[in-house]
Amino acid sequence: MERKEARGQPTMLDKCLRILRAFDGGTQQLRLSELARRTSLPLSTVHRLAGSLVEQRLLAQEDGGYQLGIGLFELSSLVSVEQELRVAARPFLQDLFMATHETVHLGVREGADVVYVEKIHGHSDLGLPSRVGGRLPLGCTGIGKALLAFSAEEVRVEYLERPLRAITDQSIVDPERLERELAEVRATGLAFEREEATVGRECVAAPVLVQGVAVAAMSISVPVSAYRMPQLAAAVKTSALGLARQLRTAREQRRPPGGEMSG
């Protein structure tokens, strides 16, 4: 393991990505000058690169502003890990949602964050901070705790060494307390979270274990008032187990005969 840093100078690719990443969940359309500001790149540089990106459909130019293009969407739909996971998980999440009618999440670990890869919710989605493709600190979410508890020890240690990030005033900031909770999670196979990510909401999560390691985790999120945790916990655990089994068998019989796309 080596640290590789100290880029002498940002390459063209770096700059292009800085442009693309200048977009965030809230902002859908950015003007050229705003892009330049956010990326701290010269205006003419942004102009030129944005032009290239538009050519490649990674950006779209619409009434005087730029937005992320459909080319990105197409590319990302091929991301293997998440794709395999999502396809397999969708029906299970579906079932979970239909049984409970509460918001359901699926997430994977990426560094010190959970990245949500799937989310199913009803017509009203009450200001949850989660978003498909979005990140939250592992320690603040049920899914994150489930992932962390069943990760390699080094991952856990490294996470606990750094200062814990808080999102709400209920977020756990004491490493020892989190460590105790993780031990509990390992013992029960269930992770709970109470207003640590969103005020007024709690959730229960279960890891999707393949060979003892969490490749993902799923959760159900409900308002704190509802006292339904026991049933929800059972449901989420069942689904997680089902998904894990599905992944295992899918992984065994690698390459089913059916093709994927024609054109």
Add this chain to the structure above:
Amino acid sequence: MERKEARGQPTMLDKCLRILRAFDGGTQQLRLSELARRTSLPLSTVHRLAGSLVEQRLLAQEDGGYQLGIGLFELSSLVSVEQELRVAARPFLQDLFMATHETVHLGVREGADVVYVEKIHGHSDLGLPSRVGGRLPLGCTGIGKALLAFSAEEVRVEYLERPLRAITDQSIVDPERLERELAEVRATGLAFEREEATVGRECVAAPVLVQGVAVAAMSISVPVSAYRMPQLAAAVKTSALGLARQLRTAREQRRPPGGEMSG
């Protein structure tokens, strides 16, 4: 409108994208040499670029092979048009799926293809050629016909001018026949397709109209044997109308107070 072509020479960005796009639905993991082959780029070039892409998490290097990285997934989740559409559409598709238990699609037009942005299906997904992020020719699918029928006339004309691509032996290849069908679609607000995309399957689709133009279309796909088209047609049309209304109101009250992501 000008044709812009004749790139003197592929730029770094071009090459990077060629590498990323070398992955397709079926192939999840590619070795370096295979990448070089698919992209027709020199080995050392691919090696260098792939290294940069890995640094940026657009690629992931796993046991001697490359796969698309989670960075792509994160980026794409911000693609505005599709994102807005998906978030709004999800509940409607959900309802549709729960009511019918058949595979449900949402797609948008991109050039001469439909690009699927959402798909809900049960545990068994019987070899449909559709895939979220995948493309199919407009004329071969219900969603495509719905989109085409309610597109600007120039789009329709241009599409009908070129030779029609066929996927199955039932795919429409006669422009005049397709044109007649499109007129029918415009009249009824419903598009049908029968084994033109997949043998043994038919589907009914309805456009999601905003100011008279289809910004998307949704469909239900069933085995040909089932004689349930009338009910399914009604259901899909209702959902499409609901989504259209939702989009319209969402577009009016631009910028609801709630933020999106914290960290």
Add this chain to the structure above:
DNA sequence: GAGCTTCCTTCCGCTCCACGGAACTTCCCT
């Protein structure tokens, strides 16, 4: 174990393309 093939990695000098400052053009709002 020599010899072949295939795959990956590293090196390095040349070239050419990306770079961004500056000048120019709109298009606002006073």
Add this chain to the structure above:
DNA sequence: AGGGAAGTTCCGTGGAGCGGAAGGAAGCTC
């Protein structure tokens, strides 16, 4: 008309990207 901000085009320079070639590391066959 004047001031300001956003977007576009130009162009000389330098260094980053380029890729051929050589070097290593496996895994074959005979």
